[in-house]
Amino acid sequence: MNRTTIGIIGGMGPHAGIYLADRITAHTNAAGDSGHVSLQLASLPALIPDRTAFLFDRGAPDPSGAILEIASELVKSGCLVLGMPCNTAHAEPILAKVASGLAQRHPEARLFHLIDETAAFCAEAAPGARRIGLLATLGTYRDGMYERALTAQGLQPIIPDEAVQQNLIHRALYDADFGIKRQSSPVTEEAIELLSLAVEHLREAGAEAVILGCTELPLAIKGRTFAGLPVVDSTTALARALIRAAAPEKLAPLN
Numbered sequence: 001m002n003r004t005t006i007g008i009i010g011g012m013g014p015h016a017g018i019y020l021a022d023r024i025t026a027h028t029n030a031a032g033d034s035g036h037v038s039l040q041l042a043s044l045p046a047l048i049p050d051r052t053a054f055l056f057d058r059g060a061p062d063p064s065g066a067i068l069e070i071a072s073e074l075v076k077s078g079c080l081v082l083g084m085p086c087n088t089a090h091a092e093p094i095l096a097k098v099a100s101g102l103a104q105r106h107p108e109a110r111l112f113h114l115i116d117e118t119a120a121f122c123a124e125a126a127p128g129a130r131r132i133g134l135l136a137t138l139g140t141y142r143d144g145m146y147e148r149a150l151t152a153q154g155l156q157p158i159i160p161d162e163a164v165q166q167n168l169i170h171r172a173l174y175d176a177d178f179g180i181k182r183q184s185s186p187v188t189e190e191a192i193e194l195l196s197l198a199v200e201h202l203r204e205a206g207a208e209a210v211i212l213g214c215t216e217l218p219l220a221i222k223g224r225t226f227a228g229l230p231v232v233d234s235t236t237a238l239a240r241a242l243i244r245a246a247a248p249e250k251l252a253p254l255n
Contacts, residue, residue, distance in 0.1 A: 004246040007079025009070050010043035012051065012063075012086035015184055016215035016235065017043045020085040023239035029252040037247045040079055042070050051088040052139035063089065064097035068105075071098065075106040081246045082111045083238045085215040088139040090115045110245065114238050118211060119149035121237035124254055126209035126230040133158040133207030133229065135198060137173060137214050141165050146213055158207040160198060168198040173214060180216050187220040195220055199227035 006024065010017020021041050030036045047070070049061035067089060071082055082102075089095065090113065102111055122132055132155050134146050141159070150157040160169065172194040173180050180191050195217070199210055209230040212218055218233055225231060243251045 004081050005079045006037060006039040006242045006246050007071070007074030007082045008039060008041040009067060009074065009082060009084040010041050011045035011048050012089055013181060013216055014043050014045050015219060016085040017041050019215065019218060020083060020235050020239055023236050024243060027236070027239050027252050028243055028250050030250065035250070037243060037250055040074060040077060042074055044070055051086060051091070051094060052137055055088070055091055055093065055139040055143065064094045067094070068098050068101040071102050071111065072105055075109045080109050081242055082109060083242045084111065084114060085235055085238060087114060087213050087215060087234060088137050090145055091139060091143040112238060112241050112245070114234055115145045115149045117241040118232060118234040118237040119146070119153045119155065121240070122153065122155060122209065122211070122232050125232045125236070129208035129230060131156045131158050131206045131208045132232070133199070133202030133205070133210040134160070134213050135169055135195065135210060135217055138165065138170050140213050146211060158202055158205050160201055164198055164201045168194045172198070172220070173216065180220055184216065184219050192220050196227045199229055203227065203229055
């Protein structure tokens with residue numbers, strides 16, 4: 001029986017790593033405690049500079065070095081299957097350095113690609129949907145990573161316009177008074193309302209499902225639908241990919 005340990009590179013933001021661990025547990029088919037997959041969560045938020053800030057200003061601190069060091073420590077402790085629950089950190093200027101460094105140091109380990117796994121998961125989470133909307137941080141939005149991944153899956157990305165991205169989605173995440181990164185437990189009604197308006201915009205643009213392309217969005221958007229659209233949770237997509245790699249016999253059916 002495969003007993004590979006899963007490593008979670010957390011801290012971006014802290015709730016995202018906790019939520020990934022929760023999703024792994026929820027999607028594991030286990031009769032008792034000992035039947036669950038083994039995992040380690042390294043949540044070290046103080047060590048990892050802001051990913052969006054770096055993408056907008058290459059003079060800002062680069063988060064890739066800290067991410068690589070955390071990944072390397074996880075591998076040294078026995079984790080050969082790795083996941084990073086931060087969409088923005090998968091932008092090429094960050095991920096390329098992490099992936100190449102990890103391949104040089106630990107070729108035995110595998111770092112799963114959150115964006116690619118989410119695009120592939122659309123077929124399972126929203127069967128029949130071809131036009132897929134996106135809620136994401138500014139860094140993810142401007143990088144275009146989801147457009148590329150969805151197109152590779154034969155799907156049509158539906159991207160919010162700049163005003164909606166700035167005034168609704170970005171504010172819901174980052175507003176200093178009510179944003180999810182400011183207050184996440186519980187998420188404020190103001191943030192939820194802005195996200196609802198953003199999803200309505202995507203639905204009017206033709207979206208048949210919506211990706212939660214920031215791993216803190218599930219704190220606000222719970223369940224399989226939101227504002228009339230099926231939800232594709234990027235963290236759930238990654239959790240299922242990690243279980244499939246570490247212990248495929250333990251992957252529970254998607255309800």
